[in-house]
Amino acid sequence: MGNEKQINTKRIYDGKILNLRVDEVETSSNVKAIREVIEHKSAVGVLAVTENDSILLVSQFRYAVGADMLEICAGLVEEGESFRQTAERELQEELGFYPEVLEEFSRFYVSPGYCEEMIVLFIAKDLKPSKLEHDEDEMLSTVEIPVSEIPHLLKSGAIIDGKTWAALVWFMGNMAAS
Amino acid sequence: MGNEKQINTKRIYDGKILNLRVDEVETSSNVKAIREVIEHKSAVGVLAVTENDSILLVSQFRYAVGADMLEICAGLVEEGESFRQTAERELQEELGFYPEVLEEFSRFYVSPGYCEEMIVLFIAKDLKPSKLEHDEDEMLSTVEIPVSEIPHLLKSGAIIDGKTWAALVWFMGNMAAS
Numbered sequence: 001m002g003n004e005k006q007i008n009t010k011r012i013y014d015g016k017i018l019n020l021r022v023d024e025v026e027t028s029s030n031v032k033a034i035r036e037v038i039e040h041k042s043a044v045g046v047l048a049v050t051e052n053d054s055i056l057l058v059s060q061f062r063y064a065v066g067a068d069m070l071e072i073c074a075g076l077v078e079e080g081e082s083f084r085q086t087a088e089r090e091l092q093e094e095l096g097f098y099p100e101v102l103e104e105f106s107r108f109y110v111s112p113g114y115c116e117e118m119i120v121l122f123i124a125k126d127l128k129p130s131k132l133e134h135d136e137d138e139m140l141s142t143v144e145i146p147v148s149e150i151p152h153l154l155k156s157g158a159i160i161d162g163k164t165w166a167a168l169v170w171f172m173g174n175m176a177a178s
Numbered sequence: 179m180g181n182e183k184q185i186n187t188k189r190i191y192d193g194k195i196l197n198l199r200v201d202e203v204e205t206s207s208n209v210k211a212i213r214e215v216i217e218h219k220s221a222v223g224v225l226a227v228t229e230n231d232s233i234l235l236v237s238q239f240r241y242a243v244g245a246d247m248l249e250i251c252a253g254l255v256e257e258g259e260s261f262r263q264t265a266e267r268e269l270q271e272e273l274g275f276y277p278e279v280l281e282e283f284s285r286f287y288v289s290p291g292y293c294e295e296m297i298v299l300f301i302a303k304d305l306k307p308s309k310l311e312h313d314e315d316e317m318l319s320t321v322e323i324p325v326s327e328i329p330h331l332l333k334s335g336a337i338i339d340g341k342t343w344a345a346l347v348w349f350m351g352n353m354a355a356s
Contacts, residue, residue: 004241012191013198015214018292020191020198025241027317035241036193038216040292062290063182063203063213069290108340111288111295112240112247114196114218119340139205162286162297166344173351 003028004035017041017076040117044087045074045163046102047171048095048124055150055171056095056127057143057164070143071161074119083107083120091124093134095142099124105170110162121167147175181206182213195219195254218295222265223252223341224280225349226273226302233328233349234273234305235321235342248321249339250346252297261285261298269302271312273320277302283348288340299345325353 008024019039026032048056057070075090077083084102091097099122107120134140145153150168159165186202197217204210226234235248253268255261262280269275277300285298312318323331328346337343 004239013200015200016212018214018216022191022193023241028239029317034194036196037242038196038293061182061206062287063201064215064292064294065287065290065296067290069287071290106343107335108338108343109240109243109247110340111293112243112245112249112339114242115216115289115293116242117289118243118338139207157285160286160296161290162288162340162344165284165286166340166347169344169351170347173347176351 004033007032036114038115038117040115041076042083043074043076043117043119044083044090045072045119045121045167046087046091046099046124047072047121047167048091048097048099048127049147050127050144053147054144055147055168056097057145058094058140059143060140067160069161069164070159071164072167074163084122087120087122087124089132091127092130092132094140096129096131097124097127098130100126100128106166119163121163121170123171182211185210214292216293216295218293219254220261221252221254221295221297222261222268223250223297223299223345224265224269224277224302225250225299225345226269226275226277226305227325228305228322231325232322233325233346234275235323236272236318237321238318245338247339248337249342252341262300265298265300265302267310269305270308270310272318273305274307274309275302275305276308278304278306284344297341299341299348301349
């Protein structure tokens with residue numbers, strides 16, 4: 001499809017979890033355009049499945065959208081970590097388990113029109129109790145949901161977080177196929 | 179789960195497709211924290227299904243992530259539009275069809291940790307030729323993919339756009355269930 005050539009770049013903001021730069025580009029059809037780019041770390045999401053056929057979600061307040069949300073366990077990849085290591089750490093911090101089985105099932109960009117963030121999704125099984133401390137400005141509670149209730153949960157509109165909706169739809173499709 | 183109270187807010191950038199503000203908040207456990215918030219319009223994504231069991235995707239270069247991507251038809255909600263009207267307009271602009279059948283199947287936040295953007299997903303069927311002009315700085319080409327090839331496409335890792343991966347996984351799960 002072509003490419004876009006950077007003509008100019010301006011750093012607007014360097015922050016805590018994101019940076020913003022604004023680039024001027026020339027498209028492959030020689031049109032000049034402005035591209036606003038959010039620089040953001042990659043992330044992982046972990047769908048945790050228990051031995052008694054439940055999934056573990058976290059409930060947390062999301063300030064940017066002003067709502068409490070049910071989400072799969074998730075977090076940003078820290079310096080020097082592999083995606084797998086981030087997944088193992090976040091599962092211990094947010095849910096208090098170490099996964100004996102941890103398999104990647106997808107990776108995608110959350111909003112490629114303006115944001116660099118990629119997320120890698122894992123499914124975690126064979127969970128062993130193991131707790132790590134988490135960030136003091138994160139308030140989380142754990143919610144356990146039987147797998148049999150996921151279809152209703154999806155239909156009800158209660159899942160309004162993208163990675164969580166995608167992971168649960170994948171999980172149910174996978175169950176149907178197996 | 180609680181709430182977070184805004185103590186301070188600072189506007190950093192007001193742009194073309196997004197704004198950035200940085201707020202200081204007090205969490206429900208009385209901890210002060212910084213919240214970086216991307217203000218961004220809501221969007222729609224449209225999974226277009228043809229009469230001969232194919233889906234129509236668009237291929238486009240995404241500057242923020244430096245890659246060509248296969249995506250469902252999508253775009254931002256303009257002033258005064260309903261989600262449905264945006265879906266109808268984008269389908270005509272990007273793919274050249276008007277949908278006689280257009281059904282919402284999900285809505286979610288793409289990255290609620292820092293971004294306001296919500297996307298509403300539709301499935302479009304019974305497509306009638308109808309073309310509207312689109313933005314001159316968007317370079318798109320249409321890609322038609324037989325439904326039978328979607329499972330392979332998903333497994334191959336070729337779909338790296340979040341809304342598209344989610345929509346295709348939902349579509350295949352729905353096919354299996356029906």
